[in-house]
Amino acid sequence: MQMNTPIARNAIDENRQGLIGKSVDRVDGRLKVMGLAPYAHEVQLSRPVGGQPLNEPSSEQAAYGFIVEATIARGTLTLIDTSAAERAPGVLLVMTYKNAPRQGTWGPLKAKDRFARACPQLANNRVAYYGQAVAFVVAQSFEQARSAARLVKTNYEVQNGEYELAAYLNKAEKPEDQPDQKTDSLVGNFATGFAQAAVQIDATYTTPCHIHAQMEPHASLAYWKDGHLTIHCAAQLLESAQNAVANTLLIAPSQVRIVSRYIGGGFGGKLPVYGDVMLSAMASRQLGRPVKTALTRQQMFHFTTHRSDTIQRLRLGASADGKLTAIAHETWSHSARMDDFAEMAGLQTRTLYAAPNRMTTHRVVKLDLPISDSTRAPGEAVGMLALEQAMDELAEKLGLDPIELRLRNEPSMDPELNIPFSSRNLVACLREGAQRFGWSRRNTKPNQTTEGRWWLGMGMAAATRSNLLMPSKCVVSLDSQGLLTVQMAMTDIGTGSYTVLTQVAAEMLGLPMMQVRMELGDSDLPPTPGSGGSWGAASAGSGLFDACTNLREKLARKLGVKLTDARFEGGRITGNGRSESLGVLAGPTGLQASGEIKPGSMTKKFSQQAYGAHFAEVAVDRDTGEIRLRRMLGVFAAGRILNQKTAQSQAMGAMIWGIGSALHEDAVIDKRHGCFVNHDLAEYHVASHADVPNVEAHFLDEIDDKTNPLKIKGVGELGICGAGAAVANAVYNACGVRIRDFPLTLDKVLAGLEKASPA
């Protein structure tokens, strides 16, 4: 089916079994706590994975690879001596640019699918970024490989590189327009509108590099059989990974199978696959034996992607009564010199508030840094740190409550696309959030609410995130026992795909959830867009919906009733006075149906966004500048919620990212050597338990019949959007110090306090 019309009432709306929306526990939870849901590195070829037979043609013991990384950011390898490493115990192979097999060339940069590009390893003696692979050591054990890796001797001719965004703004380039996303936007006349505005804000915000910090580090296990390559790895997008491997190894995609049954967090860092995958595959072919490679946490900082740092200039012009007349959001971010990624921080600014004169721009400065790419809510996560803090600054200047300012600038149509919203409940989120949080108790002036040494403050911010739908296919098979098997190359990156898809399938066929078997995480299965961009549940779920609809039709036909007269309940189909169990109807040969979803005109006719409102309360120590979050609350409107529990966990996790981006996260670039200084989780601080006291997420009832047949919207990335700005606004409300340079650390608070009242 294609999304060309709004969706009429369907079986998901009817929800006869009540499975849709229910707080169902993870169906893979038991396997996870029993250690039966292995991540790529834990896969043992001789053992089944999570109850699913692996069907592996190999049960050989894997050899282990370890990557030797460049210790310079730019230059040439003048010497690489592997002789000592080759003589080390257990070593089977040492690969360098001198003996690596021929591979595809990097890119192309303008590929339709960025994550399917060739990503050659050890291709030549050039070093383009710190941490790039310069050698690959394979040994009988991981310890032997790692130990031998230290024996590889290198010399470099170092070239000067450029490592600092702010220093090279004069070299900024305009990235090319994407088919569905222009680099810049211009409506009305911003310059005039802004110049004539009664009240103006002109502020520049900066955000640092972020890393994904997934729980599961990247790893891969590769082996060959009869010219076919199987790779177990952590990949959000199986089809992209399959093509990336084929393009790199110069083989056909049909020769490559990617298996990612269980993944411990993605956040965009597993949209691409990296050199560990390519090196494992090449070494395995050469050795005729499975090869397993894991990245250390420290290697991940340079060897996988990160979020670019940004400089964002926000200009807001408003009339004295708080109507925005002009909005400009200009973003500069870095990209690796060898790549072209742009952090599109201004995208949500194009749609969130009404204003006749508007401008957004994005510019990229190429630096000699490791590759940056999508990191949870790429663009908007940091874009809304700036926009939503600028809105707070404007509210203060206008003497308006920040919620009231947002209410006065609520658009009736998408302000840049000039099309209606499919559904938009920002106002309801703001109202419900304010009421639940106790916003009316907020003191409008800073430095007024005290508790001992602490100043207390409250802040809020809006949230919005685009809703996406991608083409997706699915096959469902019913056997004579009434057991339904669902197959698709979807991934569960820890979000709950297995669970919500089981709910959808069981609800559609009127089966108990125990009667549904979900097969995901294998590129041999029908293609889906995988997990990314918060499109996973909508896309894979809609393909599944279509397949189940087709199976329902087949079953109804077998029973001799019209589908509209049939009821699917308790493992039976009933209608026209007849009733039969699904297993009996499926018969000894079983019954199969396929389905697919394609995006259609609904995407172009309606602006599709999810919304939310964040509220935060913080305490700031008046002597030390220490910031402690006291509590946080979010209310979201994101279409139908398939599972209260998994959706709430998504939203809370995202809000915690917001806390981290406001207060802690900062991948510090060494501006002399072009590497990340704090490249481990001890020094790159993500919000931990002690930083996260009380976080609540609530969802409003919303059904959006224009998004997809499930009438859902993406929830994954919504919760991070604006979350950090609510914290920053609360810090200002507490202590009167406005910090525009993220993260908000105590040294910056102290500097602000000293400026406000010099000793």
Ligand code: MOS
């Ligand atoms: Mo997301 S940053 O598309 O995994």
